[in-house]
Amino acid sequence: MEIVLKGIWHSYDNQIMVLKRIDLEFKEPGIYVVLGPNGAGKTTLMKITSLILRPLQGVVLVEGVDFWGLDKEKKEEIRKSIVYVHDKPILLRGSVRDNISIGMKIRGKIDEDLIDHYIKRYSLAEVQKRSVHRLSAGQAKAISIIRALVLKPQVLVLDEPFVFLDDSRARILVEDIVDIVNCGGKVLIATHYVHKELRNEINYVIELVSGEIKSVVKIH
Ligand SMILES: Nc1ncnc2c1ncn2[C@@H]1O[C@H](COP(=O)(O)OP(=O)(O)O)[C@@H](O)[C@H]1O
Numbered sequence: 476m477e478i479v480l481k482g483i484w485h486s487y488d489n490q491i492m493v494l495k496r497i498d499l500e501f502k503e504p505g506i507y508v509v510l511g512p513n514g515a516g517k518t519t520l521m522k523i524t525s526l527i528l529r530p531l532q533g534v535v536l537v538e539g540v541d542f543w544g545l546d547k548e549k550k551e552e553i554r555k556s557i558v559y560v561h562d563k564p565i566l567l568r569g570s571v572r573d574n575i576s577i578g579m580k581i582r583g584k585i586d587e588d589l590i591d592h593y594i595k596r597y598s599l600a601e602v603q604k605r606s607v608h609r610l611s612a613g614q615a616k617a618i619s620i621i622r623a624l625v626l627k628p629q630v631l632v633l634d635e636p637f638v639f640l641d642d643s644r645a646r647i648l649v650e651d652i653v654d655i656v657n658c659g660g661k662v663l664i665a666t667h668y669v670h671k672e673l674r675n676e677i678n679y680v681i682e683l684v685s686g687e688i689k690s691v692v693k694i695h
């Protein structure tokens with residue numbers, strides 16, 4: 476699914492512009508890293524690209540169509556292909572397993588085997604029946620990411636995915652991200668630093684500073 480941002484501006488208070496004249500294309504499958512310091516506008520840009528936040532100005536084209544001009548039903552249909560994972564893990568009341576299956580439940584089909592696969596892969600078997608209040612930050616982050624992975628989205632958007640993850644989970648996540656790209660998908664990662672596990676897998680680096688694109692570099 477191609478996403479193109481054209482002339483995007485955004486402000487939360489109609490005064491200070493946090494994104495300025497952003498033009499970006501997410502056409503080819505690949506790993507796109509949006510790199511920039513705190514406050515650069517990465518999260519805002521990720522939410523706009525994930526079709527969650529409507530920009531103040533500019534056009535978001537999905538497969539060439541102006542997304543925000545579509546009716547509610549078409550918007551919901553397109554949104555199923557894009558999953559955004561917040562920087563701070565947002566978990567709902569219930570067990571670890573309940574949380575992982577939420578997205579699948581909403582879509583009408585829970586694949587228990589796939590959930591088992593990811594629970595083992597991210598070393599969460601011991602805590603899977605535990606209430607989410609009794610987890611480490613790294614475990615909570617892994618759960619919020621798995622909840623997205625089990626949906627096998629065409630476009631996966633990860634906001635600061637490596638912040639709480641240990642190196643072994645980070646390595647596994649990079650493998651899973653590469654798998655999505657090998658299946659023709661796109662993975663967007665907003666981060667303030669490039670994790671060593673990710674370094675060799677990046678296809679594009681988009682540098683964002685003070686709400687402006689400083690550079691877009693194609694790595695390979
Ligand atoms: N909900 C909000 N309301 C008002 N200002 C916001 C909100 N979210 C972010 N901002 C401001 O927008 C700017 C960009 O923030 P953000 O997109 O979160 O950047 P980053 O993810 O790069 O740290 C910051 O100055 C931040 O304070």
Ligand SMILES: [Mg+2]
Binds near residue numbers: 517519562634665
């Ligand atoms: Mg952010």
